[in-house]
Amino acid sequence: MAEISRTIREIRKRLAENQATFAKRMGVTQSTVSKWESGTQSPDTQSLLNLSEISGIEIGDLLEDDDHDFRRSDFGITVTISGSVQAGEWVEAVEWDSFQHFQVQIPTPKEWPDLDIQGFLVRGNSMNNIYPDGSVVFAVPVIKNRIRPGPGDRVIVERRDNRQLFEVTLKELGLDSEGELVLWPRSNDPRHQTPVRVGSKQPDDIEEVRITGVVVASFVLDRAARYLK
Structure with a gap:
């Protein structure tokens, strides 16, 4: 949000207007302009359109250097898909190269706080009972x-092995018969039926297992999508 805040301030100063005058031009209150410039509130879609018209700057350019992984509007938030989750795929880096990133917009309740939200493309069958290959x-x-x-949450899990390679995967957090936390695949694939343990009980070649994120939303193709192939 820092970059858009600076941009709004620069547009106002270029017009040689104080916050009160600029607020009238924008059709908002002075308090709203103050929050934009301090970075405590983001402009909504209509305000971005007004800013674009006043400044001659395209909306995409207004937001291009914003330092959040998402952008909020009246329609939801825009999230960057920066990596994939796939059981059994060991890679050198957790995220894709930046040129592979892409963005999607998701509808969200307006009362959601401004939390950083990360997007991941689901690959493979380790969670295909819930998230088939190609889900986000x-x-x-x-x-x-x-x-x-807690138990029942679907989580992003990173495992690091003794080669310093990473597996980023998606699992459902649960409890075993002894009450210990385990990470369950939810799959009809016989290769993905064994849970991953959380904590110190790890295979010799695994140096670290950690939960990095909790899933709050998803995009899943409906079965009727087969008609589009």
Whole structure:
């Protein structure tokens, strides 16, 4: 939000207007302009259209350097899909290269707070009972937002092995017969039926297992999508 805040301030100063005068031009209150410029509130879609018309700057350019992974509008938020989740796929980097990133807009309740939301493309069959291959899941980082996932939550999991390679996967958090936390695949594929343990009980080649995000929304193709092939 820092970049759009600076841009709004620069547009106002270029017009040689104080916040009160600029607010009248924009059709909002001075308090709203103050919040935009301080970065505590983002302009809605209509305000962005007005800013674009006043400044001659395209909306995409107004938002291009915004430092959030998502952008809020009246219609929801725009989230960057920056990586994939796939059981058994070990890679050198958790995220894709930046040129592979793409953005999607998802409808969200207006009362949702401004949390960073990460998007992941689902690959493989380890969670295909819920998220078939090609689905997209949207997750909130747990450490940054002080979230403690519980049983039943679907979570993003990173495993690091002794080669310093990473597996980023999607699992459902649950409890085993001893009450210990485990990460369950939800799959009809016989290769994906064994849970991943959380904590110190790891295979010798696994150095770390950590939950990095909790899924808050998803995009899943309906079975009728087969008619489009």
